[in-house]
Amino acid sequence: MSHLEYHVMTHTEEKHFQCDQCDAVFSRKRALKYHLMTHTGEKPFKCDLCDAAFSQKRALKFHVVTHTGEKPFKCDLCNAAFSAKGNLKQHVMIHTRGKSFKCNLCNAAYSGHSGLKYHMMTHTGEKPFKCDLCGAAFSVKFHLKRHMMTHTGEKPFKCDLCDAAFSVKNALKHHIMTHTGEKPFKCDMCVAAFARKDTLTYHIMTHTGEKPFKCNQCDTAYSEKTNLKYHLITHTGKKSFQCDLCNATYSGKSGLKYHMMIHTGERPFDCDLCDAAFLVKNDLKRHMMTHTGEKPFKCDLCDAAFSEKRGLKYHMMNHTGEKPFKCDLCDGAFSQKSYLKQHMMTHTGEKPFQCDLCHAAFSQKSQLKYHRMTHTGEKRFKCDMCNAAFSHKGNLKYHIMTHTGEKPFKCDLCSKAFSQNSNLKRHKVTHTEQKSL
Numbered sequence: 001m002s003h004l005e006y007h008v009m010t011h012t013e014e015k016h017f018q019c020d021q022c023d024a025v026f027s028r029k030r031a032l033k034y035h036l037m038t039h040t041g042e043k044p045f046k047c048d049l050c051d052a053a054f055s056q057k058r059a060l061k062f063h064v065v066t067h068t069g070e071k072p073f074k075c076d077l078c079n080a081a082f083s084a085k086g087n088l089k090q091h092v093m094i095h096t097r098g099k100s101f102k103c104n105l106c107n108a109a110y111s112g113h114s115g116l117k118y119h120m121m122t123h124t125g126e127k128p129f130k131c132d133l134c135g136a137a138f139s140v141k142f143h144l145k146r147h148m149m150t151h152t153g154e155k156p157f158k159c160d161l162c163d164a165a166f167s168v169k170n171a172l173k174h175h176i177m178t179h180t181g182e183k184p185f186k187c188d189m190c191v192a193a194f195a196r197k198d199t200l201t202y203h204i205m206t207h208t209g210e211k212p213f214k215c216n217q218c219d220t221a222y223s224e225k226t227n228l229k230y231h232l233i234t235h236t237g238k239k240s241f242q243c244d245l246c247n248a249t250y251s252g253k254s255g256l257k258y259h260m261m262i263h264t265g266e267r268p269f270d271c272d273l274c275d276a277a278f279l280v281k282n283d284l285k286r287h288m289m290t291h292t293g294e295k296p297f298k299c300d301l302c303d304a305a306f307s308e309k310r311g312l313k314y315h316m317m318n319h320t321g322e323k324p325f326k327c328d329l330c331d332g333a334f335s336q337k338s339y340l341k342q343h344m345m346t347h348t349g350e351k352p353f354q355c356d357l358c359h360a361a362f363s364q365k366s367q368l369k370y371h372r373m374t375h376t377g378e379k380r381f382k383c384d385m386c387n388a389a390f391s392h393k394g395n396l397k398y399h400i401m402t403h404t405g406e407k408p409f410k411c412d413l414c415s416k417a418f419s420q421n422s423n424l425k426r427h428k429v430t431h432t433e434q435k436s437l
Contacts, residue, residue, distance in 0.1 A: 129144040213228040218364050258279050323335050326340075327347075346363070358375070382396075411424060413428070415430045
């Protein structure tokens with residue numbers, strides 16, 4: 001059959017050559033030959049510079065360029081260069097805005113046929129590429145290849161500036177930006193900037209309030225797909241990541257990773273302004289606000305401001321009186337889950353935080369911290385109006401009121417007011433005693 005006859009088949013969509021192991025059909029015999037290698041696993045074209053092997057000579061040719069760094073296909077409209085002609089062709093469409101391959105089920109459009117092909121699988125749910133070592137399946141062969149590295153532990157992309165290594169080239173690219181400080185993706189609504197485009201996309205949702213990823217079992221919705229994934233596990237109760245050193249289990253790999261640091265004592269995120277160190281980068285970010293004084297989350301009903309959104313959320317309950325966390329053993333109700341947990345210890349008598357200098361024990365870690373100051377004599381909280389100093393921040397707050405004369409705790413039975421809630425409680429007893437007389 002002549003080349004012209006093969007070419008005509010691309011117009012007529014005539015396909016004579018059928019695979020005897022699956023339903024695939026091809027217009028050219030050579031295409032069938034290469035396809036059969038996906039069944040046999042045959043890869044006759046081997047790289048002389050590494051162990052890589054390929055089923056097609058063309059694939060080997062493109063691979064060799066990764067060793068030489070050669071990028072012969074250059075864009076006429078910008079400085080971009082590529083090792084493969086097909087990659088250049090797709091890149092040019094960024095300039096021309098050409099996305100001629102449109103999905104007939106939604107508004108998505110793509111610059112290449114392969115992009116549309118993989119997109120259609122999101123509608124059909126088709127995942128033809130399956131892992132032989134676990135039940136994972138993928139719509140794209142490259143995703144399966146990347147997944148296999150989680151089994152082998154292979155991380156071929158190494159950072160030249162530190163010991164970090166990655167299984168994906170794109171992950172290394174983003175990691176390099178942590179060294180250079182480069183953040184090319186900037187938010188149009190605030191001063192925030194990011195190293196990754198997807199991080200900017202999720203950030204934009206904090207402005208718009210958009211939460212496109214909805215749970216099909218409850219009303220919860222998220223701005224990120226990964227958060228929805230972890231949320232769904234709360235319905236199933238599945239926790240497949242177990243600690244080798246204790247009985248702790250987690251629904252996500254990252255949860256186990258941070259838990260292991262409790263055993264190792266590792267705190268990789270250090271503050272440049274003090275000796276504090278943290279397990280999680282977000283905790284360091286919050287800590288930095290104690291140095292800068294930044295409190296971006298402001299209450300609409302009073303002058304209170306907070307460094308965390310969660311702090312504002314709990315503060316609003318002071319205005320609404322909402323206390324969703326209720327005690328099963330008494331009438332106690334609390335605005336925060338942690339407060340309920342601490343309250344439960346008053347029933348159980350549990351005091352897990354013990355002083356190593358005396359026999360004192362406490363139900364809260366903060367109480368132990370302040371207790372230790374009675375041994376060291378440390379008084380970090382100093383009054384700006386006199387020489388008084390205190391080991392508790394709350395005590396300084398009440399002391400300041402002796403200078404300002406502020407008495408926010410008012411008795412609803414008489415006109416008296418107090419600077420401390422405990423004094424108000426003691427005062428109210430005098431009313432109940434008078435009634436009993």
